[in-house]
Amino acid sequence: MNLVFVGFILILLGIIIIINPISHDYIWGYISDLSDYNIPLGGLIIAVGIYALYLSTKTESKKSNEPDYFICPSCLHPVVESDVPELRCLKCNLDLEPIKGFYERHPEKKESLTSC
Numbered sequence: 001m002n003l004v005f006v007g008f009i010l011i012l013l014g015i016i017i018i019i020n021p022i023s024h025d026y027i028w029g030y031i032s033d034l035s036d037y038n039i040p041l042g043g044l045i046i047a048v049g050i051y052a053l054y055l056s057t058k059t060e061s062k063k064s065n066e067p068d069y070f071i072c073p074s075c076l077h078p079v080v081e082s083d084v085p086e087l088r089c090l091k092c093n094l095d096l097e098p099i100k101g102f103y104e105r106h107p108e109k110k111e112s113l114t115s116c
């Protein structure tokens with residue numbers, strides 16, 4: 001199920017409950033009166049809907065930009081993979097390394113970076 005779709009449905013449902021708390025069920029002749037707690041209930045449903053939208057944006061952005069960043073081990077210049085497809089630093093002509101975990105593999109580079 002699409003999280004964006006679920007989020008929008010929940011937000012819409014929450015707004016409907018706040019605006020129109022008394023709903024008539026014509027098939028069963030049943031009247032549900034939510035006017036005593038329509039605002040906390042509607043607010044809760046809207047919050048869940050916003051959370052669903054937030055989760056959908058978070059998972060999409062994580063998918064698209066995580067593995068693309070690389071760094072030169074000599075000049076520490078960060079690059080995006082799409083800018084340098086051959087994965088070599090244009091200044092030093094050295095092989096680039098993935099930026100993820102770079103400072104764990106080279107703790108001495110981190111010290112030189114913070115000192116200047």
Ligand SMILES: [Zn+2]
Pocket residue numbers: 072073074075076077089090091092093094
């Ligand atoms: Zn370089």
